Amino acid sequence: NNLQTVSDCSELFFFFNSPEIELNKLMTEIQRNFKYFDLPESYCWKNGAACLVRGSDNRWHRGKVVKLGGSAVEVQYVDSGCIEKVLPCKMYPTTLYTDIPLFCIPCQLYKTAPIGNAWKLEAIWFLRGLLTGQEVGIRVQELPDNPWGKLSVSLYFGEISLASFMAYGNYCMVEDPQDILQLTRLEGHDLVWLSYVLPPLPFPGHYFPVKVTHLVSPNEVYVSLDPCKHLRMLTAAEGEAGSGAQWESLDEALAWCNKNVESIPLITHFQAEMPCLAEYHDGLWYRAKFISVEKSDPVKVLVQFVDYGTYSVVSASRLHQMPYEVLKYPVEVVQVVLAGFKPALNDKNVKRLPYAPQWSEEALWAMIDCVEGKQLSAFILALSPKIIIYLYDDEKNPVHMKLIEMGLADLDE
Numbered sequence: 001n002n003l004q005t006v007s008d009c010s011e012l013f014f015f016f017n018s019p020e021i022e023l024n025k026l027m028t029e030i031q032r033n034f035k036y037f038d039l040p041e042s043y044c045w046k047n048g049a050a051c052l053v054r055g056s057d058n059r060w061h062r063g064k065v066v067k068l069g070g071s072a073v074e075v076q077y078v079d080s081g082c083i084e085k086v087l088p089c090k091m092y093p094t095t096l097y098t099d100i101p102l103f104c105i106p107c108q109l110y111k112t113a114p115i116g117n118a119w120k121l122e123a124i125w126f127l128r129g130l131l132t133g134q135e136v137g138i139r140v141q142e143l144p145d146n147p148w149g150k151l152s153v154s155l156y157f158g159e160i161s162l163a164s165f166m167a168y169g170n171y172c173m174v175e176d177p178q179d180i181l182q183l184t185r186l187e188g189h190d191l192v193w194l195s196y197v198l199p200p201l202p203f204p205g206h207y208f209p210v211k212v213t214h215l216v217s218p219n220e221v222y223v224s225l226d227p228c229k230h231l232r233m234l235t236a237a238e239g240e241a242g243s244g245a246q247w248e249s250l251d252e253a254l255a256w257c258n259k260n261v262e263s264i265p266l267i268t269h270f271q272a273e274m275p276c277l278a279e280y281h282d283g284l285w286y287r288a289k290f291i292s293v294e295k296s297d298p299v300k301v302l303v304q305f306v307d308y309g310t311y312s313v314v315s316a317s318r319l320h321q322m323p324y325e326v327l328k329y330p331v332e333v334v335q336v337v338l339a340g341f342k343p344a345l346n347d348k349n350v351k352r353l354p355y356a357p358q359w360s361e362e363a364l365w366a367m368i369d370c371v372e373g374k375q376l377s378a379f380i381l382a383l384s385p386k387i388i389i390y391l392y393d394d395e396k397n398p399v400h401m402k403l404i405e406m407g408l409a410d411l412d413e
Helices: 020-033 121-131 162-168 177-186 250-263 361-371 401-405
Strands: 003-006 014-016 050-054 060-067 073-077 083-086 091-093 107-109 112-114 137-142 151-157 172-174 207-217 220-224 275-279 285-295 300-305 311-315 333-338 341-343 356-360 376-382 388-392 409-411
Touching: 020 060, 050 073, 112 162, 151 162, 162 172, 162 177, 172 177, 207 333, 207 356, 207 361, 207 388, 250 285, 275 300, 275 311, 285 311, 356 361, 361 401, 401 409
Parallel strands: 107 151, 333 388
Antiparallel strands: 003 014, 050 060, 050 091, 060 073, 073 083, 112 172, 137 151, 207 220, 207 376, 220 333, 275 285, 285 300, 300 311, 341 409, 376 388
């Protein structure tokens, strides 16, 4: 069976295709019969009402009202399962074609429950990317109590059940004994994503040049270990350069990616720390990693650009897979903790960093002034569990001394 859609609801619905020939015949008939119909000026819509919906393809589709509210109406395309908000001017009330069976069947996973009270967006997008349009094996486990209810099914990729695979990824809990057995077998294997590698780090006790590329807080920053070779934001001209898969540098590899990004497959499912190609505000593409889902309708995700340390919220539908030849280059920056100072006990500034309330916003801005765009040097104290460094200006003075003088930080010996 071919899976058509995964719903956006807190419950997950699966819709399976019937033969496309019959659906195409119905669609042709609907377009012919409603080609010259004028849209009603106003209509009192009700939940569950049958209708025709003019989709983004400018064709009429069979639909059903799901939810009323505001200026838009939430409708479901009953032959594909998709749910979206549309304006009433794109809907036509009719009971024609309601006697024709639906071309998809709503289902739910058998004896599978979300972790928590509702399905998380990560789980919904994992399923949507993994399953939409894919051929899967299906086993009907339970029939619904009423004809309009959902089938309880088990889905399979070869011999592996979808439920056990989701449970392995901590997206759900399973109760079926066969799924529990498969989960036990999966846990015996190390299924991990390829990840970025760190650049070679100097040994503790050595000075070396660095440049700060991003600040999380006054004492937690990202630094480039070799600022002379540090990756700069690509220019539009560089985005057009290069061809082939053999590159002498990360700059060349990313230039090729920008020229050929539309030929690189999109990300179809998400996992924390997953490498990807993401578009920055300048319209060019850079190496990144997936952090979390931030927003729905439309879905936006938080990514971190690994060669700069910066974060951005981008459209989930615009993330591309990471070519291995580009992944293998070490990241250009590393996250470090700055030693020698700590938050001031007597800092009276009311505005605090929401994610690090021990620091004031003024302390962060003061540190930005100390390091932004400047050539600095570092002295490594420790490499594990965190990289800890002293950071100095071009005159070998600790950069944090300005914060001490302003009363925004205290010395930490």
